Amino acid sequence: MRQVTGIERAVEDHYAAYNVLERIRAGLVAGGHDPDRIAPDVLKPVDEFHIGGAEATATLLDGLDIAPDMDVLDIGSGIGGTARLVALRTGARVCGVDLTADFVRTARALSAMCGMDDRVRFEQGSATALPFPDDAFDLALLLHVGMNIPDKALMFREAARVLRPGAVFAVYDVMVVGDGELTYPVPWSETPSTSFAAPPQTYRQAARAAGFDLFAEADRRDVALDFFARVQARAQADNARQPALGLHQLMGPTVQQKTANMVAAIRAGVIAPIQMTFRRDTSGVSP
Numbered sequence: 001m002r003q004v005t006g007i008e009r010a011v012e013d014h015y016a017a018y019n020v021l022e023r024i025r026a027g028l029v030a031g032g033h034d035p036d037r038i039a040p041d042v043l044k045p046v047d048e049f050h051i052g053g054a055e056a057t058a059t060l061l062d063g064l065d066i067a068p069d070m071d072v073l074d075i076g077s078g079i080g081g082t083a084r085l086v087a088l089r090t091g092a093r094v095c096g097v098d099l100t101a102d103f104v105r106t107a108r109a110l111s112a113m114c115g116m117d118d119r120v121r122f123e124q125g126s127a128t129a130l131p132f133p134d135d136a137f138d139l140a141l142l143l144h145v146g147m148n149i150p151d152k153a154l155m156f157r158e159a160a161r162v163l164r165p166g167a168v169f170a171v172y173d174v175m176v177v178g179d180g181e182l183t184y185p186v187p188w189s190e191t192p193s194t195s196f197a198a199p200p201q202t203y204r205q206a207a208r209a210a211g212f213d214l215f216a217e218a219d220r221r222d223v224a225l226d227f228f229a230r231v232q233a234r235a236q237a238d239n240a241r242q243p244a245l246g247l248h249q250l251m252g253p254t255v256q257q258k259t260a261n262m263v264a265a266i267r268a269g270v271i272a273p274i275q276m277t278f279r280r281d282t283s284g285v286s287p
Contacts, residue, residue, distance in 0.1 A: 004126075007148075011099060014189060015099075015250075021102075028245065038113055043081060043114065045247075046081075047081025049079070049247065051224045057085055061090075063170075063216060066086065068091035072090075072138065073094075073096075074140075074141045075127050076099070076127055077103075078096075088116075094119070097127075098124065127158060127159075128154045133162070135163070136163075138167050141171075143171075144173060145173065146171070146196070148194060157210045169207075169212060169279070170277045171275070171277070172220075172276075173273070174272070175197060175198060175272060176197050177272045177274070183265070185254055186261050187259065207278050212279065212280055216276070217275065220274065221269075
């Protein structure tokens with residue numbers, strides 16, 4: 001059995017710190033919902049843990065051709081929001097994999113609560129040691145995951161291994177785009193010890209070495225800043241009241257500081273959310 005690395009254990013501890021499922025259930029009750037019978041859309045304020053939320057996921061999916069007969073893998077699936085959205089939108093078979101056992105438990109529970117446990121499944125595992133056989137999936141997604149992974153080359157090799165020849169790999173990550181230092185904490189890390197944001201070129205090189213061809217890339221900085229401006233305006237309109245459901249359930253009491261540090265770095269041009277879409281070499285043989 002593969003040994004969990006010290007970095008992986010620290011990353012899992014970071015995300016598992018806040019009893020996420022119990023906090024979400026309490027938020028649902030506070031919002032007037034029956035936590036055992038909810039529509040998937042009710043979870044959108046909390047279950048899309050990346051810049052832009054469900055809007056960003058929809059934009060990513062707009063550029064992909066996903067059919068109902070496809071097997072889709074969501075690498076770093078968190079509490080399952082993206083996997084559920086893909087299943088609802090496309091009818092595809094979706095599997096999520098996440099390093100954090102608490103997130104996997106929560107993803108399964110939330111999927112059952114909104115009647116989708118027969119349409120999505122979730123497994124615990126690392127993006128650098130995926131618990132799946134070769135050539136198992138037609139498409140893979142990776143949203144805001146690479147910032148916690150030091151070895152981007154291994155991440156791309158594992159994605160290539162589990163994807164079928166010609167399959168698409170869509171990545172949406174926070175990447176380093178300019179000079180300057182991050183101020184911590186940020187949503188993905190309390191300290192620099194588990195933060196591995198890298199430039200787009202690192203991703204391109206790792207992908208190329210793993211047998212992927214890049215066919216689309218977009219810098220989503222302006223979209224991100226617009227998104228955060230709208231979030232702030234809504235908060236002010238609500239007299240700064242904390243919503244019943246939101247990312248505070250995932251990020252705990254320092255959510256405002258983590259978000260502020262990240263937004264400041266985006267505004268300063270240090271980091272930006274970058275969207276990249278790759279296709280695996282049709283030969284099926286990775287370097």
